[in-house]
Amino acid sequence: xxxxxxxxxxxxxxxxxxxxxxxxxxxxxxxxxxxxxxxxxxxxxxxxxxxxxxxxxxxxxxxxxxxxxxxxxxxxxxxxxxxxxxxxxxxxxxxxxxxxxxxxxxxxxxxxxxxxxxxxxxxxxxxxxxxxxxxxxxxxxxxxxxxxxxxxxxxxxxxxxxxxxxxxxxxxxxxxxxxxxxxxxxxxxxxxxxxxxxxxxxxxxxxxxxxxxxxxxxxxxxxxxxxxxxxxxxxxxxxxxxxxxxxxxxxxxxxxxxxxxxxxxxxxxxxxxxxxxxxxxxxxxxxxxxxxxxxxxxxxxxxxxxxxxxxxxxxxxxxxxxxxxxxxxxxxxxxxxxxxxxxxxxxxxxxxxxxxxxxxxxxxxxxxxxxxxxxxxxxxxxxxxxxxxxxxxxxxxxxxxxxxxxxxxxxxxxxxxxxxxxxxxxxxxxxxxxxxxxxxxxxxxxxxxxxxxxxxxxxxxxxxxxxxxxxxxxxx
Amino acid sequence: xxxxxxxxxxxxxxxxxxxxxxxxxxxxxxxxxxxxxxxxxxxxxxxxxxxxxxxxxxxxxxxxxxxxxxxxxxxxxxxxxxxxxxxxxxxxxxxxxxxxxxxxxxxxxxxxxxxxxxxxxxxxxxxxxxxxxxxxxxx
Numbered sequence: 001x002x003x004x005x006x007x008x009x010x011x012x013x014x015x016x017x018x019x020x021x022x023x024x025x026x027x028x029x030x031x032x033x034x035x036x037x038x039x040x041x042x043x044x045x046x047x048x049x050x051x052x053x054x055x056x057x058x059x060x061x062x063x064x065x066x067x068x069x070x071x072x073x074x075x076x077x078x079x080x081x082x083x084x085x086x087x088x089x090x091x092x093x094x095x096x097x098x099x100x101x102x103x104x105x106x107x108x109x110x111x112x113x114x115x116x117x118x119x120x121x122x123x124x125x126x127x128x129x130x131x132x133x134x135x136x137x138x139x140x141x142x143x144x145x146x147x148x149x150x151x152x153x154x155x156x157x158x159x160x161x162x163x164x165x166x167x168x169x170x171x172x173x174x175x176x177x178x179x180x181x182x183x184x185x186x187x188x189x190x191x192x193x194x195x196x197x198x199x200x201x202x203x204x205x206x207x208x209x210x211x212x213x214x215x216x217x218x219x220x221x222x223x224x225x226x227x228x229x230x231x232x233x234x235x236x237x238x239x240x241x242x243x244x245x246x247x248x249x250x251x252x253x254x255x256x257x258x259x260x261x262x263x264x265x266x267x268x269x270x271x272x273x274x275x276x277x278x279x280x281x282x283x284x285x286x287x288x289x290x291x292x293x294x295x296x297x298x299x300x301x302x303x304x305x306x307x308x309x310x311x312x313x314x315x316x317x318x319x320x321x322x323x324x325x326x327x328x329x330x331x332x333x334x335x336x337x338x339x340x341x342x343x344x345x346x347x348x349x350x351x352x353x354x355x356x357x358x359x360x361x362x363x364x365x366x367x368x369x370x371x372x373x374x375x376x377x378x379x380x381x382x383x384x385x386x387x388x389x390x391x392x393x394x395x396x397x398x399x400x401x402x403x404x405x406x407x408x409x410x411x412x413x414x415x416x417x418x419x420x421x422x423x424x425x426x427x428x429x430x431x432x433x434x435x436x437x438x439x440x441x442x443x444x445x446x447x448x449x450x451x452x453x454x455x456x457x458x459x460x461x462x463x464x465x466x467x468x469x470x471x472x473x474x475x476x
Numbered sequence: 477x478x479x480x481x482x483x484x485x486x487x488x489x490x491x492x493x494x495x496x497x498x499x500x501x502x503x504x505x506x507x508x509x510x511x512x513x514x515x516x517x518x519x520x521x522x523x524x525x526x527x528x529x530x531x532x533x534x535x536x537x538x539x540x541x542x543x544x545x546x547x548x549x550x551x552x553x554x555x556x557x558x559x560x561x562x563x564x565x566x567x568x569x570x571x572x573x574x575x576x577x578x579x580x581x582x583x584x585x586x587x588x589x590x591x592x593x594x595x596x597x598x599x600x601x602x603x604x605x606x607x608x609x610x611x612x613x614x615x
Contacts, residue, residue: 066488069614094591131579133581239553243592245592249592249594250538265595266595402489403489406491407490407588408486437585440587
């Protein structure tokens with residue numbers, strides 16, 4: 001990105017002054033190095049989002065921002081329905097409520113290393129991964145509708161999860177306001193055999209070891225100690241979310257003109273929040289959020305079963321579950337007034353501050369855990385929301401590394417088998433149905449997530465708590 | 477006259493698909509081949525099963541996205557991969573026959589599943605004597 005077009009506010013915060021139809025400024029959180037590496041398209045997309053009706057304060061980009069669809073990936077924007085604010089299917093993305101959850105295992109590194117191969121094999125066997133895989137559950141219409149309104153709560157009521165998990169999931173595991181009638185038969189058809197599946201691409205299940213603690217106080221409150229073994233799961237709303245994204249994107253493209261909205265980019269398709277289509281999307285997207293929450297809960301259940309086969313006395317407890325492709329109604333104080341805003345986070349994690357009422361009592365003092373995934377060969381990080389993050393970008397932080405190389409290029413450069421061997425030499429076991437998939441997901445095809453989380457910490461978006469390195473990775 | 481063909485083009489996080497043909501329908505067939513090739517090597521697919529697809533949309537560019545999304549829906553729900561496409565276009569009506577087989581994970585080694593076709597870099601246009609159809613797909 002051309003740094004000369006930006007006005008530097010602080011070391012890690014840059015401003016794009018409103019111009020050419022932008023209603024608000026653009027704010028990018030990044031170091032000088034990250035700005036220089038960012039695609040010029042991020043600049044263009046931050047500016048385009050700032051042109052949408054009813055946007056409040058600024059169009060934000062997180063330190064891991066990269067070229068997305070309409071919104072940059074790593075984009076955050078809030079809209080006020082009282083000012084004609086919009087909701088955008090592109091601003092949420094295709095993989096609605098894609099997210100990460102991290103589980104405590106209570107296992108020691110020594111226990112895991114003596115059974116590393118067995119664990120990798122049983123996790124791979126138990127958790128359906130990759131294209132064409134189907135889950136253990138097949139939903140009829142009634143069950144589908146119950147899942148879409150119940151989320152993780154629905155899974156738990158069916159014996160596919162633990163009740164204790166609920167308070168450690170955003171929205172307590174169940175997004176209110178979902179309406180299955182706003183979700184097409186096509187979307188439901190795509191999902192009926194996919195509950196409890198990991199998917200493919202950058203989705204994974206990883207067994208990780210804590211290798212560094214940055215904030216001992218918060219780590220203790222999160223239940224994290226050096227050498228702990230954790231399990232993290234990254235996946236989303238599967239075919240249902242993809243289909244809802246696809247269908248509403250088109251409906252919003254076609255209806256924009258009728259709503260008097262000029263789209264700077266078709267991918268920014270949106271509709272007034274208070275319009276019929278805006279409300280329909282909101283109700284459908286909330287159903288997709290529930291689908292993602294149920295999906296991660298079921299995968300957790302399968303993971304618990306798998307681990308118990310090797311360590312019968314071990315029960316995995318949930319640290320937290322975050323979503324990073326959503327639009328949520330949140331309240332913010334502005335100029336002494338309480339505003340109800342629709343906050344879009346596209347490839348951005350919610351990062352609520354200590355004391356926030358939506359956090360469970362056990363985590364309230366520490367702030368919301370922010371779970372940042374790495375690649376199968378590099379570290380993941382756990383951060384915590386800060387008071388400052390609430391003022392900087394509606395309590396939001398980065399979500400991951402982001403690619404720095406296309407799949408095509410990665411597939412030309414590397415072979416999956418070779419990468420598997422190299423990682424095995426470093427003590428990381430990979431299990432995947434596709435060698436080509438491994439090549440395309442090679443660690444070197446991604447940016448350095450460490451630089452991203454350091455900026456998130458320094459800018460005050462969240463506070464670094466711990467670093468985790470992979471020992472086993474199940475890839476779709 | 478050109479020989480119909482396809483290519484992938486770079487997109488940071490995802491993949492661009494582009495088809496070239498003498499007529500729009502031929503370019504639409506080629507872009508479908510490019511889409512399947514994101515998932516697996518086209519030569520690994522046996523075109524033993526035929527299915528039919530129909531879409532309707534007056535805007536030719538939106539029709540391209542509808543066509544690819546219809547294909548993605550069929551791949552996803554039928555758990556199939558396709559490598560032969562015959563497309564007919566008539567006044568915004570697209571009728572297609574596509575051939576492929578059920579996904580065999582061991583043999584096809586599917587690299588990634590496709591979430592949806594997008595409006596990013598979307599274009600259908602005539603360039604000198606041939607047609608080009610393209611967009612980015614989210615994987």
